Amino acid sequence: MQQRISFPSGTVSYEFGEHLNSISRLLQSTQVVVVTDQNIGGLYPELAKRFKSIVFPAGEAQKQPEILSAITEQLLALEAGRKHMLVGVGGGVITDITGFAASVYMRGLSFGFVPTSLLAMVDAAVGGKNGINYGVHKNMLGTIRQPEFILFDMAFLKTLPDEEWSNGFAEIIKYACLFDKELFDELSGHDLSWYQHNPSETERVIRKCIDWKNRTVLEDEQEKGLRKLLNFGHTAGHALENTCHISHGQAVAIGMMIACRISETINGLSPSVTETLGKMLRQYRLPTWQAFNAGEILEVLKMDKKRTGETIDYILLNDIGKAEIRALGFDIIYNALKSFADARDR
Numbered sequence: 001m002q003q004r005i006s007f008p009s010g011t012v013s014y015e016f017g018e019h020l021n022s023i024s025r026l027l028q029s030t031q032v033v034v035v036t037d038q039n040i041g042g043l044y045p046e047l048a049k050r051f052k053s054i055v056f057p058a059g060e061a062q063k064q065p066e067i068l069s070a071i072t073e074q075l076l077a078l079e080a081g082r083k084h085m086l087v088g089v090g091g092g093v094i095t096d097i098t099g100f101a102a103s104v105y106m107r108g109l110s111f112g113f114v115p116t117s118l119l120a121m122v123d124a125a126v127g128g129k130n131g132i133n134y135g136v137h138k139n140m141l142g143t144i145r146q147p148e149f150i151l152f153d154m155a156f157l158k159t160l161p162d163e164e165w166s167n168g169f170a171e172i173i174k175y176a177c178l179f180d181k182e183l184f185d186e187l188s189g190h191d192l193s194w195y196q197h198n199p200s201e202t203e204r205v206i207r208k209c210i211d212w213k214n215r216t217v218l219e220d221e222q223e224k225g226l227r228k229l230l231n232f233g234h235t236a237g238h239a240l241e242n243t244c245h246i247s248h249g250q251a252v253a254i255g256m257m258i259a260c261r262i263s264e265t266i267n268g269l270s271p272s273v274t275e276t277l278g279k280m281l282r283q284y285r286l287p288t289w290q291a292f293n294a295g296e297i298l299e300v301l302k303m304d305k306k307r308t309g310e311t312i313d314y315i316l317l318n319d320i321g322k323a324e325i326r327a328l329g330f331d332i333i334y335n336a337l338k339s340f341a342d343a344r345d346r
């Protein structure tokens, strides 16, 4: 099934229920270079047989400025020009890198995505944000530019390791907290292995999340206001991710717990909501706490893209499905981080 959605920066063709093989129909006469990681390259060797490919080691550590030189070298070696299209086949690391490289190589090539992780399907491949990190600073260099197409082939989930399923559920739980009480209750009634054994239910949830993301991005592609909500759990989360060397999903899970604790103090969020969220995160084998140094995390946070002067736009909850953006001072954030880090048993 195909759905075309027009954003200010471009129209994206969403190809649902497709098989990787149908990629040829989308590409037709285009000259293609596939960008992927070694895990995907090893599991799906047909990719390299059919397309010119650039293959990197897997992992967040690749999302650094050096990757741009490496891709440029390889594109030059392949004599890739303006008419080439880059197709990122992989998790969020690959889609973020591919979109960014495609946006700047020769001032911009077209690109498409085949997200293979749950996290990339529900979030990273959708919405047009691309980028790389700079040291511990997440997504410091990037662009907002939409892919030509996103091909969703659910069969990829069959080879996805359990911990990557958990990471994807961190973003799914994020959408539920922000927008969808019904989804929150549904998730609360199941667990990770239930969705792993019920692929049609998983696909329904994936589509729901894509829909929430698209609705938000359609209103505010450039993140002037509403789109900031999607950063729920990501402010502290992003700072924890590369400082504590934990996965994106794990960092977002802990970040959501921190945001809820702050919401209890600032917005009067009922502590029972935080407790339910914590229980749910554990059902999806996600962490709810992590040891960290509050001062160190605050230093990283000071370079957050949502900082204005001495405050950061923080995403807080009033209730499940009721989120708001609040400018919080560094002192409030530091105290919240410190008491969270000190309160291991909560």
Ligand SMILES: NC(=O)c1ccc[n+]([C@@H]2O[C@H](COP(=O)([O-])OP(=O)(O)OC[C@H]3O[C@@H](n4cnc5c(N)ncnc54)[C@H](O)[C@@H]3O)[C@@H](O)[C@H]2O)c1
Binding pocket: 037, 039, 040, 043, 058, 059, 060, 063, 090, 091, 092, 093, 094, 096, 116, 117, 118, 119, 120, 123, 124, 125, 126, 127, 128, 129, 130, 131, 156, 157, 158, 159, 160, 161, 164, 167, 248, 249
């Ligand atoms: N651009 C955005 O809007 C956006 C949104 C959310 C997250 N992100 C970014 O996405 C990244 C996290 O994405 P991720 O969790 O997909 O990480 P990832 O790309 O590192 O993938 C996770 C792991 O799963 C493996 N994998 C992926 N698909 C597989 C499959 N089908 N079978 C077997 N193994 C598979 C990968 O090789 C990797 O080892 C972070 O860098 C984050 O910042 C971006």
Ligand SMILES: [Zn+2]
Binding pocket: 123, 171, 234, 248, 252
């Ligand atoms: Zn995220």
